[in-house]
Amino acid sequence: MTNQTQDISNTNDVLVKVEGLSKKFCKDLKTSLWYGVKDLVSGVRGNKHNRELRPKEFWAVKDVSFELRRGECLGLIGHNGAGKSTLLKILNGLINPDAGKVTIKGRVGALIELGAGFNPILTGRENIYNNGAVLGFTRQEITRKLDDIIAFAELEDFIDMPVQHYSSGMKVRLGFAVAAQMEPDVLIIDEVLAVGDLGFVLKCFKQIDTILPNTAIVFVSHSMPMISRICNHIILMEHGKPKFQGTDVAKGIDLYYTRFANNESNVVFDDGSLEFLSHNCDLEQGQVLRGQDIGISLCFAIKKGNFKVLPTVYMEIKDKDLRPVAGVQSGQESTEVKDAKYLKYYFTIKNSMFTLGAYGIDIIVKDAESNSPILRVNNFIKFSAVGDKSMWVPFELQTDVAVELK
Numbered sequence: 001m002t003n004q005t006q007d008i009s010n011t012n013d014v015l016v017k018v019e020g021l022s023k024k025f026c027k028d029l030k031t032s033l034w035y036g037v038k039d040l041v042s043g044v045r046g047n048k049h050n051r052e053l054r055p056k057e058f059w060a061v062k063d064v065s066f067e068l069r070r071g072e073c074l075g076l077i078g079h080n081g082a083g084k085s086t087l088l089k090i091l092n093g094l095i096n097p098d099a100g101k102v103t104i105k106g107r108v109g110a111l112i113e114l115g116a117g118f119n120p121i122l123t124g125r126e127n128i129y130n131n132g133a134v135l136g137f138t139r140q141e142i143t144r145k146l147d148d149i150i151a152f153a154e155l156e157d158f159i160d161m162p163v164q165h166y167s168s169g170m171k172v173r174l175g176f177a178v179a180a181q182m183e184p185d186v187l188i189i190d191e192v193l194a195v196g197d198l199g200f201v202l203k204c205f206k207q208i209d210t211i212l213p214n215t216a217i218v219f220v221s222h223s224m225p226m227i228s229r230i231c232n233h234i235i236l237m238e239h240g241k242p243k244f245q246g247t248d249v250a251k252g253i254d255l256y257y258t259r260f261a262n263n264e265s266n267v268v269f270d271d272g273s274l275e276f277l278s279h280n281c282d283l284e285q286g287q288v289l290r291g292q293d294i295g296i297s298l299c300f301a302i303k304k305g306n307f308k309v310l311p312t313v314y315m316e317i318k319d320k321d322l323r324p325v326a327g328v329q330s331g332q333e334s335t336e337v338k339d340a341k342y343l344k345y346y347f348t349i350k351n352s353m354f355t356l357g358a359y360g361i362d363i364i365v366k367d368a369e370s371n372s373p374i375l376r377v378n379n380f381i382k383f384s385a386v387g388d389k390s391m392w393v394p395f396e397l398q399t400d401v402a403v404e405l406k
């Protein structure tokens with residue numbers, strides 16, 4: 001691996017170049033130690049390391065290649081254990097790859113593991129000097145930036161306390177402040193940011209926006225809103241391999257969600273008075289285009305109890321993060337049920353304006369008079385909003401825009 005500080009003023013320069021990177025681990029400690037000894041001996045004898053998997057070994061990272069320039073932010077996503085952190089550790093030089101090459105130009109700021117890079121018995125202030133020195137800054141340069149770092153981390157009152165007594169959030173604040181305030185050429189951030197409170201996370205995003213034009217960023221997160229907020233490149237990792245990569249961040253996120261798609265609809269509450277018999281949705285292949293109407297019918301059988309008035313049906317539409325994004329409710333007016341045995345509701349969602357992605361609908365039925373819950377079925381209809389526009393915002397509004405040219 002090379003980590004060169006050379007003339008990198010050209011904005012088009014590739015700052016991070018990763019070629020065919022692979023790293024294998026062993027599932028068993030004893031075997032791993034035995035392989036380690038064997039590798040050491042064969043290394044001394046001048047033999048090349050075995051690139052093939054031996055029993056109990058697996059590829060944590062396999063054949064990953066990408067390039068990053070200034071102003072480019074790569075989002076690394078994937079399931080737990082997909083190899084994201086391992087890749088970051090290789091990039092940061094913490095572990096060596098078994099195959100492939102990493103070339104990084106310029107200063108690297110990294111926030112990888114909570115508290116990693118800090119000496120726990122040293123104070124926050126001493127750690128800033130240590131980390132700054134590792135990044136290649138002189139003592140005077142660090143002193144010049146010290147106040148900004150402490151202010152950004154909001155640790156003025158605790159900066160002379162040993163880091164071992166910091167809370168998780170305080171460690172992240174200090175780590176991010178050092179990594180980002182030192183104006184690195186390459187910034188590597190792992191999931192740890194999520195430990196910070198909302199105020200700090202928002203502040204970090206503002207700082208990332210500020211430094212991004214001059215920095216190449218690699219960002220690991222399980223939060224797709226965060227990924228879509230800052231990344232312009234994406235790699236979806238699956239069992240160590242890149243399953244999807246490119247600049248179509250929305251598509252990468254889409255594929256990630258598909259992996260976790262929950263196709264089961266389930267009754268999560270039922271007081272026994274209504275049975276959900278069937279539903280019908282008029283979408284072809286469960287797909288809706290922007291502006292299209294959606295027709296949904298729901299059929300219930302009355303099992304027991306005597307409803308005086310028609311129960312209220314509420315449909316809650318949720319995105320893939322299970323965030324409610326819209327709601328539809330049956331009429332408020334009281335309709336007498338009389339001797340009906342079945343109830344059928346017809347809904348038309350007019351001119352729907354969903355952004356691209358997958359959605360699920362929950363139904364909640366309530367007694368119209370007492371407002372007490374009768375039935376709740378989660379995720380009973382699934383649909384995806386499709387289109388050629390690549391939008392990834394929580395929801396889209398229809399607007400008239402007037403522009404005046406003078």
Ligand SMILES: Nc1ncnc2c1ncn2[C@@H]1O[C@H](COP(=O)(O)OP(=O)(O)OP(=O)(O)O)[C@@H](O)[C@H]1O
Pocket residue numbers: 025026027060078079080081082083084085086087
């Ligand atoms: N030092 C190690 N020795 C053995 N196996 C390891 C080691 N470090 C990581 N692994 C394994 O490598 C695989 C990838 O781990 P990694 O931490 O890179 O995943 P990840 O994508 O970052 O996961 P998460 O989303 O949970 O953080 C996992 O199966 C993990 O158990």
